[in-house]
Amino acid sequence: MCQILILTKNILAEQPIQEKLQHLNHEVYCSQKICHSPESLLQAKNFVNQFDCLIVSETLSQEEYQLMSTILRQQGFETIFRKGDAYFAETESASESNETIWLSMDSSLEELRELLQVKVEGQSKSLKASNYSLTHRLKAIKFTRLEERLLIELGKDAGVCISRNELCKRVWHSEETKSHLAQLSNLIQRIKTKMENAGIQEEILKTYWKRGYQLDERLINYSAA
Numbered sequence: 001m002c003q004i005l006i007l008t009k010n011i012l013a014e015q016p017i018q019e020k021l022q023h024l025n026h027e028v029y030c031s032q033k034i035c036h037s038p039e040s041l042l043q044a045k046n047f048v049n050q051f052d053c054l055i056v057s058e059t060l061s062q063e064e065y066q067l068m069s070t071i072l073r074q075q076g077f078e079t080i081f082r083k084g085d086a087y088f089a090e091t092e093s094a095s096e097s098n099e100t101i102w103l104s105m106d107s108s109l110e111e112l113r114e115l116l117q118v119k120v121e122g123q124s125k126s127l128k129a130s131n132y133s134l135t136h137r138l139k140a141i142k143f144t145r146l147e148e149r150l151l152i153e154l155g156k157d158a159g160v161c162i163s164r165n166e167l168c169k170r171v172w173h174s175e176e177t178k179s180h181l182a183q184l185s186n187l188i189q190r191i192k193t194k195m196e197n198a199g200i201q202e203e204i205l206k207t208y209w210k211r212g213y214q215l216d217e218r219l220i221n222y223s224a225a
Contacts, residue, residue: 002116003027005048006083007035007068008057017055017083017105017112024113035060041071046160048072049217053079053116055103069100076217081115134204134218141198143191146171150187151215151222154205159217161208188213 004026006014011030021028029051034044041048048054054077056065069080081103103115143151153170154162164184168176171184192205206214215222 001025001027002052003050004029004053004055005034005051006030006055006057007060008032009035009059010057013059014057017103017107020107020109020112023109024116026116035064035068038067038071041068045075046157048077049075049159053081055081055083058084058105065100134200134216135222137198137200138195138204138219138222141194143194146183147187147191147194150184151191151219154213154215155219155222158215158220158222161206161212161214163212167213 004021006018006028008014008030009032011032014030018028018030031044034040034048035056054072056068060068065082069082072080080101082100083103083105085105101115104111107115138151149171150167153167164181165176167184168174168180172180174180188205188207195204202216204216204219208214
């Protein structure tokens with residue numbers, strides 16, 4: 001079963017494909033608000049990332065689709081289908097360097113089933129393996145109690161930059177002080193050093209100057225247990 005998000009300008013227009021997908025035992029959610037503007041899509045990042053794949057309706061123009069798919073891919077969201085007329089899809093697919101995965105408006109249940117199994121379930125298995133590997137490597141590192149607490153708090157909103165003030169509240173249950181800010185900087189540096197010493201070369205923990213810190217989104221809900 002997959003969780004599928006359909007972006008559309010007319011929710012009623014998606015009823016036929018929604019029923020087919022639900023017949024295949026997939027959870028389907030349609031949204032008109034998210035595709036209202038690029039800003040709406042960016043604000044809904046955490047919500048969108050809950051889904052296994054996304055379908056952009058033919059009710060959106062090709063220009064709107066290209067803009068949205070670019071934003072989504074920059075955020076690491078890869079499985080994006082473009083629903084449209086079969087002839088138009090064939091014409092567009094012939095263009096150079098086109099990464100679009102086309103989904104015909106008239107797709108049968110069998111076509112939908114096979115396409116989703118190949119494109120979504122295959123990627124999901126690969127992603128879960130990658131996430132497990134990264135989490136497993138982190139758990140092998142000996143962190144102090146405070147370092148673990150900080151990682152857990154960062155993991156609650158992995159993929160999102162959390163301000164230094166907010167992290168102070170979460171870790172020490174109080175407003176930021178010069179002492180806590182200094183400790184926070186030291187904790188971050190120690191965690192990064194331990195990751196490097198453990199052979200983790202990826203930038204798992206990012207620092208945003210004067211803004212805060214962000215843990216890799218693959219570590220969402222990270223737990224030390």
